[in-house]
Amino acid sequence: MDVRLDGRVALVTGGxxxxxxxxxxxxxxxxxxxxxxxRGQEALDTAAASLAAEGLTELRAYSCDVSKPDAISAIHAxxxxxxxxxxxxxxxxxxxxxxxxxxxxxEEWQEDFxxxxxxxxxxxxxxxxxxxxxxxxxxxxxxxxxxxxxxxGSAPTSVSRAAGMALTKVMAGEGAPHGILVNALLxxxxxxxxxxxxxxxxxxxxxxxxFAQTLVTDxxxxxxxxxxxxxxxxxxxxxxxGSYITGxxxxxxGGRSPVV
Numbered sequence: 669m670d671v672r673l674d675g676r677v678a679l680v681t682g683g684x685x686x687x688x689x690x691x692x693x694x695x696x697x698x699x700x701x702x703x704x705x706x707r708g709q710e711a712l713d714t715a716a717a718s719l720a721a722e723g724l725t726e727l728r729a730y731s732c733d734v735s736k737p738d739a740i741s742a743i744h745a746x747x748x749x750x751x752x753x754x755x756x757x758x759x760x761x762x763x764x765x766x767x768x769x770x771x772x773x774x775e776e777w778q779e780d781f782x783x784x785x786x787x788x789x790x791x792x793x794x795x796x797x798x799x800x801x802x803x804x805x806x807x808x809x810x811x812x813x814x815x816x817x818x819x820x821g822s823a824p825t826s827v828s829r830a831a832g833m834a835l836t837k838v839m840a841g842e843g844a845p846h847g848i849l850v851n852a853l854l855x856x857x858x859x860x861x862x863x864x865x866x867x868x869x870x871x872x873x874x875x876x877x878x879f880a881q882t883l884v885t886d887x888x889x890x891x892x893x894x895x896x897x898x899x900x901x902x903x904x905x906x907x908x909x910g911s912y913i914t915g916x917x918x919x920x921x922g923g924r925s926p927v928v
Contacts, residue, residue: 669909671698671903671904671907671909672698672699672907672908673695673698673699673700673756673903673906673907674698674699674700675699676695676699676700676701676755676756676906677700677701677702677703677747677751677752677753677754677755677756678692678695678700678701678702678703678754678755678756678757678758678906679702679703679704679705679747679754679756679757679758679791679795680692680695680702680703680704680705680758680760681705681706681732681734681758681759681760681761681787681791682705682706682760682761682762682810683702683703683704683705683706683715683729683758683760684704684706684708684711684712684714684715684729685706685711685715685860685861686858686859686860686861686862686895687760687810687855687858687860687895687898687899688704688706688758688760688810689704689715689895690894690895690896690898690899691758691760691898691899691902691903692704692715692719692727693719693722693724693896693899694896694899694900694902694903695756695902695903695906696719696724696726696727697724698903698907700726700755700756700906701726701727701728701751701752702726702727702728703727703728703729703730703747703750703751703754704716704727704728704729704730705729705730705731705732705734705743705761706729706731706732706761707731707732707733708731709731712729712730712731713729715729716729728747728750728751730743730746730747734761734783734787734790734791735761735779735782735783735786735787737786737790740787740790740791740794741790741794744791744794744795748798753795753798753799753802754795754798754799755799755802755804755805755806756805756806756807756808756906757791757792757795757805757806757807757808758807758808758810758902758906759787759788759791759792759807759808759809759810759832760810761783761784761787761788762783762784762787762810762825762828763783763825763862764812764814764825764862765780765824765825766821766822766823766824766825766826767821767823767824768821769820769821769823772823772824776824777824780824780825780827780828781824781828781831784825784828784829784832785828785831785832785835788809788832788835789835792807792839792850795807796843796848799843799846799847799848800843800846800848802847803846803847804847804848805843805846805847805848805849806848806849806850806905806906806910807839807843807848807849807850807851808850808851808852808853808902808905808906809832809833809835809836809850809851809852809853810852810853810855811829811832811833811836811852811853811854811855811917812825812829812854812855812856813854813855813856813919813921813924813925813927814826814829814830815829815830815832815833815852815854815917816830816833816854816917816919816925816927817925817926817927818830829854832852833852833854833917836850836851836852836915836917837915840914840915840916841915843914844914844915849905849910849911849913849914850914850915851905851913851914851915851916851917851918852916852917852918853898853901853902853905853917853918853920854917854918854919854920854921854925855898855920855921856887856893856919856920856921856922856924856925857883857884857887857892857893857921857922857924858892858893858894858895858897858898858920859880859892859893859894859895860895863879863880863883863892864876867879867880880892884922886924887921887922887923887924888922888923888924889922889923890922891922892922893920893921893922897920898920901918901920
């Protein structure tokens, strides 16, 4: 099956590293023009250079803090001016911040919701009118499996991600009559920059591959996932091949989640 995105414009938040970068690469390989957003300019420059070295040049990289409403409006206008109306949006900004409930301050709750929920709301709202007018749109909300199966010590991430899953269902219902398909992909243990950082902080003497293996004792497939595997599914959902899939939340976790 040949999955193509020729002529499509895609915008990926949190696109400079890990899962976001893998998604951007997959979209570029499928023929899309892609905008990636992240806060750090250095990481964006590195990502753009690595993709260009692979011959993937239909890319624009923009520094943007998507937790700020005005920043979203401004960057959306720039992307449209540079590449055209957005056909595919991947809301991938955010970290897996987990704290003990009683220690989480109001400010920490607000920061988490601003980055993970309100950024997705505002970015989706920005691209929605043009998608609706053209009768085509794909929005993919990147969440994690705590959205379905939260546990003690998993807030604030589990709460903001659960809200993101509800948002996905709401937008899917409203978008369907206009050809806008909205789905969520729920991350399990996928090798990404956060695990590289955790390895460096907690077990620098251990090989990264060995460290990763210590994380997967409860993963039926017995290994950590690759960002490319996640990106493959995102690319399918963004394409015409995924034209009858909307309003669903798919685990990408090697079978780890107790909830389907």
